[in-house]
Amino acid sequence: MTFILPENISTIGERIDSLYYVILWITGFFFFLVEGLLVWFIIRYRRREGGRAYYTHGNTALEIVWTAIPALILVALAFFSQGIWKEVRGGRAPSHSIPIRVTAEQFAWNISYPEHGIQTINQLFIPVGRPVRLTLRSKDVLHSFFLPNFRMKQDVLPGTDVDIWIDAKKTGKFEIACAELCGLGHYRMRGFLTVGTQEEYA
Known part of the structure; x- marks a missing residue:
């Protein structure tokens, strides 16, 4: 699948492309999720006649969750990308190069x-x-x-x-x-x- 990237002609390019598209879909999902929630909050909590301000310190549990999920995703991506990085940059070129x-x-x-x-x-x-x-x-x-x-x-x-x-x-x-x-x-x-x-x- 190369609908965004140019044609791959490298023997290791498919692995790089796969990682790229995994990252693209993950970030794309969260982009639309966050933007959708932002639009919903703008509409849901817009100013209304007779409305009163509501004060809150936040939600600690929710903040931990939305911090932990991206952290776990980043750790997983780093783990899976190590094999590709080691092959491309971490080692020497093959002896018959x-x-x-x-x-x-x-x-x-x-x-x-x-x-x-x-x-x-x-x-x-x-x-x-x-x-x-x-x-x-x-x-x-x-x-x-x-x-x-x-x-x-x-x-x-x-x-x-x-x-x-x-x-x-x-x-x-x-x-x-x-x-x-x-x-x-x-x-x-x-x-x-x-x-x-x-x-x-x-």
Whole structure:
């Protein structure tokens, strides 16, 4: 189900999407519940002719309940998200991953393939069905490497290498965006990730 999110082509994207939609439905339910109660209170307790003010200190039991329920929901979501977080960010990339370096600058992505001695600008090519380890670094200011179709976004820091890994399950051409305002030319800091076959990559 991707009626809100862009098409997922990552091997782990379905788990991320599932968690996203669980959070969406929970927050959506409580949003409409709270807004509905607010409208009901506005109508029910609106000012009337001859009405007298009613003073109360509140309801301690009710306050405990509506504090405990969100707390329990947050703890449950944190627990269930740990597995995904550990797989995506908590561990190292698989040992057979292809190493690629991505160096950000105003306003381009410089991409190098150490195994092949090739460098490109704003064009990243990876094979389908094989993990890729991306080492991210910035030459100047803070950037954010965003691959919407992989459900992956990582801040890119000056002077610091940050590793992430991705694994595509479908061929095609997909957007690379900078999700951090990095200067006047931020709007044109755009690249493309092409997923090809193993034969095309070799």
